[in-house]
Amino acid sequence: AVARRVADRAVIPIENSLGGSIHGNYDLLLRHSLHIIGEIRFAVSHCLLANNGVDLHDLKTVLSHPQALAQCEKSLTKLGLEGEAVANTAVAAKKVAAEKLRDTGALASSSAALLYGLNILASNVQDDSNNVTRFLLLAREPLTPATDTPFKSFQWSLETGRMERPLHIGNRGEDWEGKDQRSRRFTQKNAAKIKTMSSNYLDLIKR
Template identity: 40%
Template sequence: MDLGDLRKQIDSVDEQIVSLYEERMDICKHVAEVKIETGKKVFDREREKEKIARVKSLTHNDFNRTGIGELFEQIMSMSRKLQYQLLAEKGSMGRLPFIGVDSLEDDRGRVVFQGAEGAYSQAAMHQYFGEEVNSFHVDTFRDACCAIEEGSADFAVLPIENSTAGIVNEIYDLLVEFENYIVGEQIIRIEHCLLGVPGTRMEDIRTVFSHPQSLMQSARFLAEHDWKQISLPNNAFAARKVAQEGDCTQAAIASEYAGKVYGLEVLKKPVNQSETNSTRFIIITNQKIFRKDAKKVSICFEIAHESGSLYHMLSHFIYNNLNMTKIESRPIEGRNWEYRFFVDFDGNLADSAVKNALRGLRDEAQNMRILGNY
C-alpha cells in the first residue's frame, strides 16, 4: 500500500471524526437546554474526570491513552463553551455586580496618592483628575488602600507597572487583599534627574537616595559612580530628605518637579537609561463601578496545580474572540510554588463576549475576581 492510499484512509477517518464531532455538539445543545431548565451548572468537574478515565481505559497502549485524554479534555472544553454561549443567548448568564457610569468626575470626591509633594503619583493624579483635585498624600501603598477602606478617600492613584523595571509586586498583592477595583489608568513619561542642594558638585556626592525601581531604571548611570545607593519608599521622599539635611554629599534621583518643590538643583538629567521610560498608574476605588466607555478588563484567579489548567482558562479568551493583553503571576501566600494569575484583556463588562468568558472562567477557576473595567 503506497502513501497515497494511506492518506485516503486518513481522510476517510477524518471525515467520520468531523461528522461525529458535529453530532456530539448537537447533543450538547440539548444538554444546555436541560441545564437551563433545571438550573444546573455547566461545569461538572467530577463527571468530566470520570468521562476522561473511561475513554482512556478504552485505548490499547500508553501513547494512545495520553492522546485520548488530551483530545477529550479539548472536546469537553469546547462543549462547555458552546453551552455558555447558549446560556447567554437565553439570558441565563446572570448579572455582574458592577454598575456602569458615564464618568468618575465628582466635585465631592477625594483622592489619595502615595509619596510626598512632587511624587510621580501626584503628577499622574493631576493628569487624570485635573490640577484642582481635592487630594492628600500618605507614606505607603497600604496606607492609600486603607484610606479608601476607612472612607477618608474615594479614589487612590497607585503605580502598577514601569516599562523598564516591570510590575510593582506590592500593588498586585494589595489588589487581592483589599476589596478595591480599578476604574481608570494613567500613563506618564518618566524622566529622572539627579538632584542635590544648590552648589553640590558631582565629585562631592557619596550617597544617592531614591525608590528601588528608580535606582534600577538608572542603573547604567549609577554604575559609572562609586556611590552608596539607599532605597526609600518614594522619589519625592528622597528629594525631601536631601533638601532637609542640606548635605552636599547626598543626592536624590527624582523628577525635576520634585526638585523645584524642595529647592534642589538639577545636577544631571535624564539619568534613566530608557528614553521611552513610562509608568502606568491605576485609579482604584471600593465602589463596584466602571465607565460605560471602558475598554480593558482586569481579573485574577487561582487554578488547580495540574497540567493544562492554565491553558483551559486562557482558552475562554480565544473562543470569545477577546484579545488578552497581559498576564502576570504572583505566589499564593502559604501555598509553596502555587501562583495566582492576573490577566488583562480588551473588552467592556456590558459586552456579551466578555460576560460569556467571565462565566466560564468563574465556573472553572478557583477564586476568580474581577479587578476592574477601565
C-alpha cells in the same frame, strides 16, 4: 483609604517598564476587595539632584524610592554612585536639602528640585528613555460603561495554558501579561468575579 471610605478612588502604581512589578501594591490588591476600573500609563523622567555648590564628582550616594533606583541602576553604576532606598522620591529630595548633604544626592523630579531648592546635576538619568509606569484606578464598586460609549477599563480573565490575562476593554485593545507570583495570585483570587463580555464590549475592542 478607599476601603475605609476615606476616599472614593485610589491611583496606585503597579508596574514599570524598567523596574518591573511593584510587589507591595500587588499585596495591597490581594488584601483589599477593591475593583480596578481604569488604568493610566505615565512616562517617568528622573533627575539627579544635589545642593548648591555640589558637583557630580562630590557625590558618593544617591537617595530615592527603590523603584526609581531600579529604573536608574545602570546610569548610577556608570557614575560610580551607590543607591540608598527611602520612602519616596520627595523624601529623598527633602532629606538632601534639609540636612545640607554634600556627598549625597537624590533621584527625583524637576518639581522636587524647585520645591526644595536643589540643583539638577543631570536630567533623564533613567536607563531607558521609554520609561513608563502603569497605574491602576481603584474603587469600592465596579464601573459599568454605557454600551454606546468607548471606555478605557479592563477585566481579568483566565485562559487555558495561561495563568492570567487582563483584557483591556476600550479603544486600544491592548493586552498585558503579569509574570510574577503576586500577579498570578491576584488573578486567581479574582477569577470568580469574571463575567462574560457582551458583544458590545468586543465591538469596542475592535475600534
